[in-house]
Amino acid sequence: MMNLSIAEENYIKSIYKLEEEGQEAVTTNALANELDTKPASVTDMAKKLKEKQLISYEKYQGINLTSEGKKAALSIIRRHRLWECFLVDKLSFSWEEVHELAEELEHVRSEKLINRLSDFLGNPQIDPHGDPIPDALGKMGKPRVQTPLHKAKAKRLEVVAVSDKSTALLEFLNAKGIRLGTQLDVIERYEFDNSIELKIRNQPAFTISEQVSKNIMVKPI
Amino acid sequence: MMNLSIAEENYIKSIYKLEEEGQEAVTTNALANELDTKPASVTDMAKKLKEKQLISYEKYQGINLTSEGKKAALSIIRRHRLWECFLVDKLSFSWEEVHELAEELEHVRSEKLINRLSDFLGNPQIDPHGDPIPDALGKMGKPRVQTPLHKAKAKRLEVVAVSDKSTALLEFLNAKGIRLGTQLDVIERYEFDNSIELKIRNQPAFTISEQVSKNIMVKPI
DNA sequence: ACTTTTATTTAGATTTACCTAAACTTTATT
DNA sequence: AATAAAGTTTAGGTAAATCTAAATAAAAGT
Numbered sequence: 208m209m210n211l212s213i214a215e216e217n218y219i220k221s222i223y224k225l226e227e228e229g230q231e232a233v234t235t236n237a238l239a240n241e242l243d244t245k246p247a248s249v250t251d252m253a254k255k256l257k258e259k260q261l262i263s264y265e266k267y268q269g270i271n272l273t274s275e276g277k278k279a280a281l282s283i284i285r286r287h288r289l290w291e292c293f294l295v296d297k298l299s300f301s302w303e304e305v306h307e308l309a310e311e312l313e314h315v316r317s318e319k320l321i322n323r324l325s326d327f328l329g330n331p332q333i334d335p336h337g338d339p340i341p342d343a344l345g346k347m348g349k350p351r352v353q354t355p356l357h358k359a360k361a362k363r364l365e366v367v368a369v370s371d372k373s374t375a376l377l378e379f380l381n382a383k384g385i386r387l388g389t390q391l392d393v394i395e396r397y398e399f400d401n402s403i404e405l406k407i408r409n410q411p412a413f414t415i416s417e418q419v420s421k422n423i424m425v426k427p428i
Numbered sequence: 429m430m431n432l433s434i435a436e437e438n439y440i441k442s443i444y445k446l447e448e449e450g451q452e453a454v455t456t457n458a459l460a461n462e463l464d465t466k467p468a469s470v471t472d473m474a475k476k477l478k479e480k481q482l483i484s485y486e487k488y489q490g491i492n493l494t495s496e497g498k499k500a501a502l503s504i505i506r507r508h509r510l511w512e513c514f515l516v517d518k519l520s521f522s523w524e525e526v527h528e529l530a531e532e533l534e535h536v537r538s539e540k541l542i543n544r545l546s547d548f549l550g551n552p553q554i555d556p557h558g559d560p561i562p563d564a565l566g567k568m569g570k571p572r573v574q575t576p577l578h579k580a581k582a583k584r585l586e587v588v589a590v591s592d593k594s595t596a597l598l599e600f601l602n603a604k605g606i607r608l609g610t611q612l613d614v615i616e617r618y619e620f621d622n623s624i625e626l627k628i629r630n631q632p633a634f635t636i637s638e639q640v641s642k643n644i645m646v647k648p649i
Numbered sequence: 650a651c652t653t654t655t656a657t658t659t660a661g662a663t664t665t666a667c668c669t670a671a672a673c674t675t676t677a678t679t
Numbered sequence: 680a681a682t683a684a685a686g687t688t689t690a691g692g693t694a695a696a697t698c699t700a701a702a703t704a705a706a707a708g709t
Contacts, residue, residue, distance in 0.1 A: 212666085214667090249687090250689085255665095315532045324519060433696085469696070476695090502701075
């Protein structure tokens, strides 16, 4: 396997993520946005990654991973998710705070280290967010259907879990009638504050903040 | 604490190491050699680190860490040595192979991560090589007196351990009369192959290779 | 003290990963 | 279909960390 810089790895990972989220070809803008950088920088990197045969790319036509690129992405994702497991299971971090740390740890590229870490953790199949972990050969289970509400794409959803167990949140959800198994309809998503307007059955619609929606795990019905 | 790049951290760590090994002021050449880079690059970085007040440096006069610089060094060393403990204790790596991995892991700068890792490991005081681990406040125990023979500075030494337990090595040492507690006199160190000429008591001198001397742990008498 | 050798620094380039501003394509709107 | 808007690329530049080659300073040898 080729030797990638940290920047290159981050691009590959983001392209994989955006492809998985649905776009046929990943656009320059979407990638710039995902990586918190400028479109011009994305174009530069796209040329480099094409040169290395990790992506297919034609001017103005967007980006897709080649099979080599996918292999690389899965290896990075494997490292990321195993470190997340380690942080949560062994160092008792909460699942919300591990992402950034795993983001750094994932760039230590050593097959041996990662395979031993996996053994040490009991070869887990899913990470603390519920995402599947690719095995040493790059095989990965089905992507999870369950996502936090603020990221859900579908309009009709069912509540499957609440991740923040603070009484304040639980009381709020109770008051709104949101509990496990509740079916929600997304009426509207407001860009400016990422709040979401919801409806339950035939009851009047109401709005919840991004903070709240982040902690409601849902799956499409 | 300031935010250092990986390159800067590596310089700080090497300067600390060379200071500890005895030089009053660390020379450009020694540092270039330690970091496997060119003297010109060291001069560049010295200017930058001086700017950041981590070292004192005057043209042609060598380098020393300031107290800020020492604090930074101890923090990096703490991270490095804790990761070494983790790799050996939890992932069953052998102590010779952990250095390079720890070299990468050490650059993940998170106090919280490192303190939790330390707790998880039972707050060890020494790493797998026998070196002391600075605590969260930067306090560190006495540097170990025991070193592999190829690094020992003193001329009169006592054998305190043998790290490679292969029969081939043990037979060789036995034939030469080297065992635990044996007193050695270093007669000469040969630069070209790092071999060492030794004498035991009044017996005739003999020479051992670097390979062998790396596996003989000694302390000064 | 002078000269040679060794060590160090400067000057000028290079590479990676960015950036801004301007130019150019594609897509959407009238 | 023409034009406006949005998205993308190019051109040219910057900062970090490196390098080589040349210049300069310090140390060692005579």
